[in-house]
Amino acid sequence: MQESFELLVDRIISTTPQILAAITSLVVLIFIGRLASSGVGRLLGDDRTKGVKQVRLIKRLVRWAFNVLGLVIALHLVGLTQVATSFLAAGGVVAVVLGFAFREIGENLLAGLFLSFSRSFDVGDLIESNGIRGIVQRIEIRDVHIRTADGCDIFIPSVTIYKNPLHNFTRDGLRRGSFIIGVDYGDDLQKARETLLKTVQDHKLTLANPAPNILIAGFTAAYVELEVFFWIDTFSNDRELGEIRSQVMDGCHKTLAEKGFTYSSNVTTAIDMLPVSVNINQDKKTS
Incomplete structure (x- = not known):
């Protein structure tokens, strides 16, 4: 008993530096993992309005990666290299099994991480x-x-x-609106374009740069189609594109009416019916 106890004490004393080194390595890597996790959090931003859950998950993954690395190094320093290898191998097998079992969930998690970085x-x-x-x-x-x-x-x-x-649609704050309005073939198309362009430019919520534009979009059986393009800045006002588009359309409608243009709603394809007299009396030949 005494010899066994002395042998155990000698073994503990001889391995004390390795145990201390293993503990020190584990503590240091855990501390580094916390620092790295905090650094990643500051890099990604912890703003609650910008998806804070993915930031927390990334920080946790970074911290646990350093913890596992510290544990493996500690096991290796105390002479348990085989245990460390088995631990890593078992972790790899579990990861593969879980990967097949939760493939769709894993795809969503990876895609979410990539989307967090791509912004x-x-x-x-x-x-x-x-x-x-x-x-x-x-x-x-x-x-x-x-x-x-x-x-x-x-x-x-x-x-x-x-x-x-x-x-x-809103990354740079610029959005383009458009609509089509028709004018009669007998109207001056160039003058109609200039009139519509001035109306759009005078609207207080449309931008001068990029500049609005009026193009001939096509020819129908009843009228000529003019397409109106304009831009708005979504950062400088709280109006939606649909509301501004309605205001611009209303302004163009009123302007065309005031200038005497025959726009699409007034164009008609009616055919004038002229009176026709038909003589049904025929001369009869007498024999």
Whole structure:
């Protein structure tokens, strides 16, 4: 008993530097993991209006990565290299099994992480993806919450947005509106274009740069189509494009009427019916 106890004490004393080194390495890496996690949080921004959940998840993944690395190094320093290898191998097997079992969830998580770094859209932006258009309300790891114009809340999976083309209508604050109005073939088209252009330019919510434009869009059987293009700045006012478009259309309608143009609603294709006399009396030949 005494010899066994002395042998155990000698072994503990001989391995004390390795144990201390292992503990020190584990503590240092845990501390570094916390610092790295905080640095990642500051880099990504902890603003609650910009999808704070994905930031927390990324910080947690960074911290746990350093914790696992510290544990593996500690096991290796105390001579438990085989245990560390088995631990990593078991973790790899579990990761593979979970990856197959939760493939769709994993795809959404990875897509959410990539979307967090790419910053192709943000809360408050008007986006369209896979035929769904709405204003972004929340950006989560698994999905993106948008609200459509009719008030419907839709949660689009992150992988859907990541795999499909994304249309961001408000990223730079510029949006273009357009509509078509028709004038009679007998009207002066150039004068009509100039009249419409001045009307659009005089509107207080349309931009001078990019400049508005009036183009001949096509010819129909009853009238000539003029297409009106204009731009608005969504950052400088709280009016929606649809409301501004209605105001511009109303102004163009009134201006054409005041200037004497025959616009599309007044154009008619009626045919004048002229009186026709038909003589049904025929001379009869007598035999």
